[in-house]
Amino acid sequence: MRLAELSERSGVSTATIKYYLREGLLAPGRQRNATTAEYDEEHLRRLRLVRAMIQVGRVPVATVREVLRHVDDDSLGRTIRMGAALWALPQVPEPDAEDASVQTARREVNDLLETLGWSNAQAVVTLSPAYRSLVVAVAAFRRLGYDWDSELLVAYAQLMHQAAVLDLDAVETYPSETEKVEAAVLGAVLVEPMLQALHRLAQEEESARRYGFEEGGGTGRETP
Amino acid sequence: MRLAELSERSGVSTATIKYYLREGLLAPGRQRNATTAEYDEEHLRRLRLVRAMIQVGRVPVATVREVLRHVDDDSLGRTIRMGAALWALPQVPEPDAEDASVQTARREVNDLLETLGWSNAQAVVTLSPAYRSLVVAVAAFRRLGYDWDSELLVAYAQLMHQAAVLDLDAVETYPSETEKVEAAVLGAVLVEPMLQALHRLAQEEESARRYGFEEGGGTGRETP
DNA sequence: ATCACTCGGATAGTGGCACTATCTCGTCTG
């Protein structure tokens, strides 16, 4: 198929596809002649993946490029490829190690990992972007003066571990290595917004269950 | 305290604080005279809340303003205030109802709500931004050809419901109404990145547990 | 053969957002 058809079938404008080609998020098509390039189903699939990462996962273009580099690098074993691809999704600014609440948070997170027995990879895990993100979030809570007991964090962690087990079980069902790696990336990039949405829905539901709709419910405010 | 001190204690530059004042994220200080304004602990607290929402929660400035408007609106009951504040955090672009995968996703999500018995507020819930987000995420998966059985979605939803119960229990522990509403907002804005980070850590852990570190582990790539 | 149409590549421009730099003037401090 040609650019125009790729555009139509994916719902992405040709201008944007050209942009992705320039940025290296999409392999160039097979050049038929000076003015025509041929794209195939694989291009379409990759384009949809890119779009999902950018639009649903809010992953920056440069990061998508980085992630795809790892997904496509079949010189590595699956675990490493997966890990590398996931590590390329940092999303959070480095905390300044000076800050007192960051240090407290770091200690607290280390305790958590110990408690959970995730010290498995203690040396590795503290380098992970996810670890950094967690520290930043915990530090933000602390700085706001919201205290909780460490049980809560453990409980959250156990819930997310259950979710991770579900993810990986799902990943196992895909046959090829590349599909598995892609599925893992999607697990991070698409499952997380999904979990977030479910979390908010659950909050609404649970809130309604506990308190009902104090006065009339739907609010009806906000006419956009 | 004056602007400079507020800046120092919060770690936010005076220029940025002025920007937040202009944008209405922060109430103006008590004007002492033409060139001096006085800020108090409440301003500091609010500033930290704003920062947490923007930096950790990646909430756009305009949305923060919207959310705070509801947090501060004590003409409403708590549940409504909470709901209104949470609804102001949309974060996801409207899906185009035309798209086939969006329609399928919508049906699937409706089934999910039914199964869970969350149809409690069926009429209300389908208007919720969280519902929209969920539909978008599910549709993205479908469009990529990744199928899963509906059990998985239900399992995720139950996990997130457990998380929501934990949240709301935590919210209950705060005495004042405004603190409760703030805590609920933080529950959406800060707990979610935390859950996300925990999710990725759990994936790493579980992945290591299942497959080990096929070759050497830490990867060591990426010298930034 | 012709000529409007289309294709794909290159380049510059747009709009939104979160700040940030500067300018000015009034006020407090020694």
Place this chain on the structure above:
DNA sequence: CAGACGAGATAGTGCCACTATCCGAGTGAT
């Protein structure tokens, strides 16, 4: 009373994800 500092106003910056335009080279119906 001089010089430093504070605070408001305004314009500018840098980044990012596109998007608009131009151009020369094929293509297809006549």
